[in-house]
């Protein structure tokens with residue numbers, strides 16, 4: 001898995017014996033101790049470690065929750081309350097798990113934007129990037145099904161809305177929804193299968209994470225310059241250099257995590273999910289968890305249901321196709337000033353989509369202002385804002401990145417990681433004295 | 441670059457923050473902000489207030505509302521209304537036992553198999569006022585009084601909302617036609633435009649609720665001599681309901697403080713180690 005010649009030498013009789021039978025210590029040593037790491041990695045590269053921690057935390061807390069949780073439509077809500085009230089530290093475990101899902105998504109989004117900015121998806125890292133996208137898809141499925149488990153009003157009606165999306169598919173739609181539900185409505189069989197899958201998928205994620213790291217260690221890590229390491233001077237051994245930096249970043253991340261768990265555990269959730277599910281009462285606004293809001297906005301931006309569903313899945317498909325959509329030879333956007341600008345707008349567009357997903361489509365963006373109705377809604381409405389942002393989202397992947405790579409002017413790229421200052425006039429004087437944190 | 445990303449992160453944070461109010465249903469009045477004793481990172485429940493709140497709950501609200509997730513023993517749990525350090529096992533708390541014994545609950549006679557009534561014990565759940573939803577609706581003009589166990593977490597605004605709702609009843613504005621069995625409340629979510637005959641641009645905030653105003657001055661007599669004004673009763677019962685919904689809140693905040701101190705120290709140490717490890721490496 002390490003992708004570089006092994007330097008491990010077993011020191012004791014036991015490790016020599018083990019090494020000739022199962023070289024697992026060698027694997028660990030080559031992958032996480034001696035592994036050569038580009039010396040210029042900044043803090044955006046610590047999110048891999050943070051994500052591994054998140055997965056570990058979700059699995060550990062999830063297994064304990066599953067010991068006390070009851071997957072039955074009549075009992076689920078109260079079993080979660082039983083965890084909150086009667087299980088020793090149950091409130092802690094549940095709040096870590098519920099907020100842990102949000103922390104996981106914060107980390108994965110930063111991790112993905114990092115990859116986008118520094119061109120980490122370009123050859124030879126296409127498979128690495130695609131495996132990351134697979135993890136992201138599995139995470140979304142896991143989190144969606146997890147949110148259904150407490151069987152509150154948002155759990156139930158969120159499940160209804162999302163599973164109904166498949167009903168928009170022609171011919172097979174109805175059959176697929178019935179199959180997903182295990183009946184003719186979201187009900188006890190749905191809850192049971194969601195629980196089973198919610199337990200299964202995290203372990204599938206763990207499997208894909210192993211492939212992801214394998215691919216990473218074959219291609220080697222990218223770095224802020226996007227220039228491949230050429231000599232030993234460009235790298236440092238993973239331990240202690242990367243481990244200690246990752247350790248520090250993880251610790252800072254845990255502070256944020258703890259603030260949510262201990263002081264605002266329900267801030268990222270929705271009050272309606274503390275109302276037991278009632279199929280006959282639909283909440284005034286059905287909103288998904290914050291991490292789905294951008295896709296929810298794309299879904300609602302399209303007036304036709306089927307087209308909306310296709311647009312939503314298309315938004316994710318763009319990520320998979322990205323390695324072949326970006327035509328630029330220069331990897332890092334540090335040396336692509338124009339691309340950098342479009343990237344920043346892209347980040348803003350994603351945030352705007354998230355905002356639109358939380359709002360009622362017909363509500364005005366600027367309160368009190370009436371303009372004119374276009375197609376189905378006033379121009380000053382969140383649905384139109386989401387249309388503009390969604391257009392940019394797709395435009396970025398399908399138009400800007402393919403064309404920009406062919407026409408843009410890029411800055412000179414350094415010859416090697418160790419000597420970026422010499423060949424990169426734009427950074428030279430400041431870089432030499434800059435503290436490590438502000439670099440990148 | 442880090443700085444630029446931080447700006448983006450801040451903008452994103454702001455966008456999300458402004459998104460929050462839109463999650464509230466309809467356009468009711470914003471709840472009044474109350475300076476609760478349990479607000480803030482070091483806030484604690486005021487035990488005397490919880491006791492008064494329990495009294496209001498028992499003597500007024502429990503006539504219509506269940507709180508079926510609570511057991512009598514919870515009243516004696518740490519940070520609860522009747523916690524007494526002498527009785528770490530709240531089942532033995534004599535005060536709690538006495539409260540429980542005031543109730544009759546049905547049970548099965550193990551000799552005859554008949555349903556019989558027996559006094560409740562501290563392990564029993566709070567009894568519900570109605571045998572089922574139909575009975576609850578029938579007695580309340582078709583409206584269903586919700587279970588109050590987690591209600592303070594099930595509404596945007598939590599205890600502020602409950603307090604505002606309880607103190608917010610007033611005469612329906614002229615021009616609003618409402619069902620005589622219902623009551624106008626500006627804090628209750630709803631859509632009044634169809635009942636409004638005035639200027640369609642100024643539909644009153646709020647909605648009509650099936651709960652008659654449950655509180656008034658001197659609705660209860662407090663044992664600790666506190667004057668039982670409507671405002672006081674509403675505050676006390678809202679605090680009690682917050683405790684009922686989140687009984688571990690104080691334990692949580694206390695643990696959070698130690699965890700944060702620990703993490704800050706650990707981050708400091710890790711940062712120092714990081715600087716030491718990297719001191720001879722340019723990067």
Ligand code: HEM
Pocket residue numbers: 055058059060061062063064065066069080094097098100101104139142143144146147148149150198199201202203205269
């Ligand atoms: C990728 C990792 C995971 C993610 C993103 C995730 C996400 C979630 C979410 C969002 C909830 C709803 C929380 C709430 O509002 O109450 C949830 C609940 C739950 N999860 Fe997970 N989960 C993960 C892994 C696991 C694992 C590995 C297990 C079990 C082995 C598990 C067991 C449970 C149980 C029993 C619940 C219901 C209890 C509750 O609602 O708090 N989860 N999960």
